[in-house]
């Protein structure tokens with residue numbers, strides 16, 4: 001059982017073409033064969049006519065008529081074959097020197113008889129030769145037809161293959177409907193069903209995002225209240241062990257706040273629309289400079305040298321908050337993973353129509369088998385550091401996607417130095 005539609009179509013059409021070709025060929029062969037035999041009979045009749053009119057005399061082999069036709073003219077006077085002369089005037093089958101022949105007998109006005117004869121095997125050979133030549137074009141046509149059929153099938157099924165390719169290449173969260181108008185009408189119900197499914201998926205995804213955002217938002221108030229309560233414990237005279245526990249509690253609350261903030265930030269990016277044309281033009285270099293400035297105290301605290309290696313004006317379309325979130329998440333990672341005494345360099349510059357933001361640290365970098373997964377939500381790798389929840393780079397990725405840019409993270413390794421280099425490329429606008 002052939003499973004592919006293309007295979008089935010091709011097998012079916014091949015069978016039809018071969019069958020039609022075979023039946024048609026057989027008929028054409030027989031028809032042409034009979035025609036050729038009749039034609040040779042009429043040649044015998046014409047020769048007999050010539051003899052009767054006196055233009056030809058008997059006893060000769062008439063090779064001149066057709067070189068290979070082997071037609072003889074036999075006179076009763078020169079060849080006394082009782083078998084032959086017992087036949088009546090007209091066309092007949094007979095034998096001559098033990099071989100079957102086709103013969104036409106005639107009687108001249110003076111009563112003498114003659115025969116025009118031709119060996120049957122020669123006649124058959126000539127006829128089958130001619131019949132074969134009639135069938136030849138049909139036989140040659142069959143491979144051409146098969147080729148054309150294969151091409152037509154492949155072309156007709158191409159929209160389906162293209163549709164599957166389009167679906168395969170889609171981002172998991174891309175819910176734009178498939179274009180039905182470019183598809184053959186047979187595929188319209190199928191495309192409509194997929195679009196319906198995409199729409200339901202979209203709705204469900206939005207509901208879930210809203211649920212996450214609402215939950216994160218609702219949880220912020222009690223968490224803020226909790227951290228206030230913990231702050232209130234500061235002036236209270238507590239034993240050392242109680243202080244230790246309060247410190248752990250504060251850390252836990254801080255982590256939860258960070259998780260809620262990241263969740264909210266991600267939900268906001270997910271809910272935001274992707275149309276950058278309505279966004280205002282902002283200066284990427286200024287935003288990056290502000291974020292770096294805000295993180296300088298923390299960097300100094302950790303003994304890390306944070307600064308710009310290059311800072312050039314670069315205008316892009318976007319929202320200042322989302323770009324600040326992007327830069328902060330990248331720098332936050334760099335700060336977290338870079339050991340004391342290390343350095344973090346930032347670059348902002350323009351490169352052929354793109355605005356580039358690049359952050360490079362001197363930390364350990366990411367394990368090669370993990371680097372493809374760091375943009376997944378909640379992925380934190382084998383050696384999670386500090387209070388991260390694994391959402392930072394998902395937020396960054398989402399922002400870059402919304403702005404129509406691209407991001408890549410590579411490990412740097414030269415002269416024994418390690419680190420991670422993250423390069424964000426965003427569409428720049430002219431100043």
Ligand SMILES: Nc1ncnc2c1ncn2[C@@H]1O[C@H](COP(=O)(O)OP(=O)(O)OP(=O)(O)O)[C@@H](O)[C@H]1O
Nearest residue numbers: 333334337365374380381388389390391392393420
């Ligand atoms: N600069 C870096 N150096 C080494 N590893 C990194 C660096 N940046 C990211 N990673 C790896 O990628 C993982 C994912 O990073 P991401 O920013 O998404 O999450 P996180 O920093 O753990 O948590 P969050 O940013 O939500 O607080 C990190 O846990 C870490 O394993």
Ligand SMILES: [Mg+2]
Nearest residue numbers: 333388392393
């Ligand atoms: Mg992070």
